[in-house]
Amino acid sequence: MSESAGQVQTAGRLWQEHRQAPFPDSLRRAKFEATDVWLLDLYTAGCVLAWLNNDGTLDAENERILLSCIEDLDRAIPEIKDPAGAQYLQRLHQLAVLVSKNLASTR
Template identity: 75%
Template sequence: MSTSSEQMQNAARLWHEHRYAPFPAGLRRAKGGGTDVWLLDLYTAGCVVAWLNNGGTLDPENSRILQSCIEDLDQFVPEINDPAGTQYYQRLHQLALLVSRDLTGTT
């Protein structure tokens, strides 16, 4: 499957928003899926940047990392009680799903 220009534009827009959003202070020591959530943010962001820089493709290792991050985000996001944290991690989750769309074969 090929990455659409609309998909790239949406991902770039979400990435821009996420990049300039402050990390939610109340979640600095939180865990999501057994991982410190700041690491979950870091790993997901790294995959998103790689995907954007490579024209909508990821190597197998980054694809595996991103899928793992999505699984952790699936579990963590519903547990967030802080509105700022919810918004921050919902955006990250949406971005991860958008980037992974072609990797999983779904649309």
Template identity: 65%
Template sequence: MSESSEQVQNAVRLWHEHRRAPFPASLRGAEFGGTDMVLLDADTAGCVLTWLNNGGTLDPKRTRILQSCIEDLDRVVPEITEPAGTRYYQRLRRLALLVSRTLPRPR
């Protein structure tokens, strides 16, 4: 199995796991450092779903959005104190990183 097909399979598995997980109620309406947690989830998930639906590719705009989401996730995940919220956003971050590794590097 090639590395990219393994990454796609891992991303699909994590995506299904993420879709089944309930959004942490304590994070509805929450912000960390000006980052709305619901929007961060929606933006990241939108990029991942687009990547999955487009056969492992993202347009430049969504690539930039995904990179911004990863930066936000890196910053806010350590601030989440509730275990379910931490698990939820750590999984979302792993998923975003998996997707980003398959994308061409910006020039």
């Protein structure tokens, strides 16, 4: 299996885990800077889903959004005190980074 195929397979597995996980109550009203954390989840997940549905590609706008979400998650995760909330966002971050690395390898 190629590295790219392995990344797609890992991303698919992480996506299924993320979809099955309930959104933690501790994140429902949480804000990071001026952004609701649930919006950060929504934007990141939307980009990942677009990547999965488009054979590992994203348009320029979704790529920009994904990279911005990764930066926000990098800064937000250390601020989350609830272990379940932090774990939820860490998985989302791992998934987003995996997708972004795959984008970088296809350019």
